[in-house]
Every structure is written in structure tokens, then in C-alpha cells.
Amino acid sequence: MNNAPPPDELYRLRHSTAHLLAEAVGELFPGVKYAIGPPIEDGFYYDFDLATPLKEEDFERIEAKMKEITKKNALFERVEMDRAEARAICDAEGQPYKVQLIDDLPEDEQITFYKQGEWTDLCRGPHVPRTGNLKHFKLLSTAGAYWRGSEKNKMLTRVYGTAWKTREDLDAYLNRLEEARARDHRKLGRELGLFLFAPEQIGSGIPLFLPKGEMLRHTMESYVREVQTRYGYSHVWTGHLVREDLYKLSGHYDNYKDAMFPPMQDTNDKGELTGINYRLKPMNCPSHMTLYNLSGLKSYRDLPLRYAEFATLYRYEKTGELSGLTRVRALTQDDCHIFCTEDQIESEFSLALKLIREVLERYGFSDYRVRLSLRDDNPESKFVQDDEKWTKAESALRSSLIANNVEYFEAEGEAAFYGPKADFIARDALGRDWQISTIQVDFIQPSRLGCTYIDEEGKERTPVVLHRAVTGTTERFLGVLIEQYAGAFPFWLAPVQIVLVPIADRHAEYANEICERLKAAGFRAEVDARNEKMNKRIRENELQKIPVILVMGDRDVEAGTASVRRRSEGDLGAKTIEEVLDYCRELMK
């Protein structure tokens, strides 16, 4: 736990508020056992082990108690103590989690406590001077959290809260939370008619896409396919079902079985089991490696070989993990497996990096971080032992990132078991991180599945495989995009780009003619000739975030024009149809 952020003012404020919360909970819930209570981005939390559940309806009285404590304006006092004494005190007070924390502190570390009035907590500090400095805080939510983040441990009650220097900062933060909820992709997906879920009829975690949502998927996938083709990737198709034996061979059966849907058992014509089981495909790698193996003996001249696929995969995610489009059970990965030599890792990684950045830029996507995920030196960890290959791959990845001017951070222990990787991590409206793009080096599966090529000297060798996804999955990326754009897609991506509004019935025929010309020019256009006032139709199409609305009445029919209304800019005045086409072509860029 030595990765604490720098103790700036807000850090101290939030950390101290966590202590304040703990004291208040201690008074209201006697016998509570304290776990940990760190500051986090925008706030803090504290984990408690309580005999009776703490609920959000308790927040009011907890906050009142916190305010009451701050009125005493006690000093935060640092108290040093030797290890045995500290341990004895925590033990005597019935605080087993604190005892564990003390036991796990490094030998040479000074044990310190912080005391605020009558209440004391094991803590490294630092804190604000007095409890009276804590004024602008609010409790936000409760959650279950495993002690030390392990499923095997007891689940504790976590209380999340936020704290700021001023009332204005606090209000601004609460407003931001409110606005974030308005751009939640689940809400916008319903309002804009993009997708829905039918958990009772179809199943949890299986999104159903309406015409507009499917148009988005189609546009997104066509775009990535075009870029991939331009970068020298070829596309393959490997279906939805795979014999289970392949996953036993690849190692997924042992490591990944829990995330696969149960097997389909084949039977003969007497209804007896044949012993052949099929699985819905949870990933493509074994399929692509099989394709590599069975499509002829490979020479070093064939490498690098890049098999890309837009594949719908099925993963049996635990029910509590499902979340809108960002965590689903049916997902479409823009996957690719690059078979190459060890010497080609760096250039292939670079190429993939370039491709990913071009795509993200096209989406105007800048709110992401790049994580270089490395192994750790823990001898018990999952990582495949091959020091030479790891070192080589890690330095190849690092130098490619630097050569391509990518800002990144390194994370030990985050690598895949089969090799290091670079992950692109985006954040959704509610502040949750989601992995989207990824490039992974794999030393292990190619040899397990018997992939080979013949090198310059006629010797058989095993290729390295890079696993790579550009947008990750169409579903998750779309979910994150919806929130980024707040549903207002750029013109090239918008499922309906242009809506034509004829003012009265007599203008409908004219509108239809123009609509046909727009469609012939490749635009996605619709006529809204409903029997509603023009103003209402404009309002509703504006709320649907339609990029361009064309309004036409008597004057336009006579002059051969339409008046152009651009989303969030308003009326741009009348243009001839040729001018409208040019205007739209300009918007496509």
C-alpha cells in the first residue's frame, strides 16, 4: 500500500473526512470494526465490518453526527508508537483488521496513529490541522467490498463520500455527477432508439440493436475494416461454435472455463451422446491459429501474417458484472492475430499502434490513457517463465511506445499470463475505466497449438503472435462513444444524418424528391411528414440529435431550395439543393 498519491491539500482534506466518518459511524454503530479508509479521486471511502447493515438512509444521521464532531474542532494529533504496543492496543480494542495491517507493515516502518479528540486510528497521515477544517462533504453511496479485495475474504460495508475546500466546489461536483447521469449511454440508448435489453425474453447481457443502433455498428465496423485493409490486414471469418477439445489444447479450458457458456453436447441419431462437445466461441485466437496451421506450410516469407475478424463472442460474465453496453455477454471484437517473428514484434507493434491512434483520432477520442502492462517479479505469479522473451518483448513494446510519442504509464503485474501488452483505457460518464484497444504479445499459445514456419535456414520455428483489438468491442466502444458525444454523433457517424421537414402536406412530395437525391448521393436521410406542427417536428428531431434538418415550404418549392438547420447552430438560411449536397459532403470529412 505504498502507492499513495502525493499528500496535497485535497488529499489531506479527504483523508481527514474519512477519519471523521469513521468516528461518527463508531458512535452510531457500537462494536464496528474498522478496515481501511483512504482518499480517492474526488472523495474518499471507509470500509467497515458491521453487525447490522448500514444503509443509505442512515446517511442523514451519520452526516449530522460528523457535523457535530467538527464543532468540537479537535486537533489531528500524530502519535508514534512501537509495534508491539500498537498491536496490543488494537487487539484489546477488538480491531482485527488493524492488527493485520500492523503485522503487514514493513519491519522498519514507524507505526503512527492519528488522534482527533477521543478517537484514534492507525494512519500514516498527513491530515488537516483540526476537525473544524472539514466543512464541505457529503456521503454518496454504500457498497460491498471484500477485505483486501479478495473474493475469499469477508465482504465489508464501504461508504463512499466526497469532500471539497468550498461549498461552491462541492456543489459543482454534485452538478457534474448529475450531468454525467444525463449522458449515461443506457439512458441515451433508449431515448435515441439505438438499442435495448430484453432480459426476460432474450437474456441478460445480450443487447438488441434497433435500426439506428445497427446503422451505427455497421458504420463503425465498415470504417475499421477500411483502415485495417489499408494497413495490410486481411479479414477472415471463423463462425460461432468451436469443438471444446480445441480449448483444452489451447489451455483456455483450464483457465477460462468459468467465462464460457456451458457446452452443447452432440448426439447421434439414437439420441446418444457422441462425446463431442461444442462451445460458443469466447475468443478467436485458437480459431485463427487453426486457420494458420491448416492453410498450408508457412515460410518466413509469409510473415507477418495478419488475420483480422469482426467476431461475435459469447462470454458467461457473472450477473453482477454486466453493465449496459460496456459489459455484455454477446460482444463483437474487432480482433486480429498477427503471426510474426520475434524480430518483427517491434515493427508490428508500431504498426498496430499507429492504426489504433488513427482510428481513435477519427472518433475525436482523446480521453484515454495507455497502460504498458508488465509482469511482476513475484515467483508465484501466473506469468509464463521465460526471462529472455519477456525482457525482449517488454523492451520492444516500450521503445515502440516512445518512438511513436505515446504517453503511457507502466503497471507491473497487469500483463497477460502469456506476455506483456499495451492497453488503451477509456473512462465513462460515471468515471469508470474500461479497456478498449489492446495489443498483446503471446509467447505461449502458438507453440501449444503447434504453429510453425520455416525460417531462412530451412529450420522449423514457432512464430510469435500479437493479439490486437482496435476499438476493443463494438458494443463497449459504442457505449463509451455515446457518452463522449452525449448522443450527438458527428455527421459521418450519425445513424440518421439528415431529416427533411416539409412545412405542410403540399410540400411532402418536394421533400421526398430531395430526400431521394440525398440518398442517391450516399447520405442517410429521412422525411418527417407527420401531421404535427413544424416547430414540434424540429424540436423532436433536434432532441434526437439529428445533425442536419432541412425545412421546406412554399418559397423553397418555388425557388428549388431548402433551408438548412444545423444541430446546435440553428437556421443557416436557404440553400439550393446543389449547395445542400456540397454542405453535407463537407460535413463528412
Next chain:
RNA sequence: GCCCCUGUAGCUCAGUGGCAGAGCACUUCUUUGGUAAAGAAGAGGUCAUGGGUCCGAUUCCCAUCAGGGGCUCCA
């Protein structure tokens, strides 16, 4: 999977131990309107599902299913 919260009309939500409510959407009629909501009428609910308590349950209790916030896991 685990902890907590929630489940009432297509959507957003009121409400009650004793006849089920609003706005929007939907249907019909009137209205043909130049840049963000025309008017009227009508239709629509086994109050998630299954048990229990009660004279009586949409309301209280239990279970199941589903959704949400987290944890773990992950694209």
C-alpha cells in the same frame, strides 16, 4: 458470484392494508403551421413472479427473477 438499493401503463415517475393515478408516447378527429411542444376525445396496468401473514395485500414478510451502485473478474 458477493454486499446494499430498486421493480406500478411503451417511457419518466406519483400513490395506497379496502374502485389504480399524472405527464409524455399511442389511436381517432379538428388543425396545414417558416425554425425547439396546436386543440379535443379515446384506448392502455394480473402494481416483476411465486409463496406467506391478514376478513382483505399492489402496499407488510420470505423466496426467485431482473435492473442499478460497488467488490472480485474482464473487451
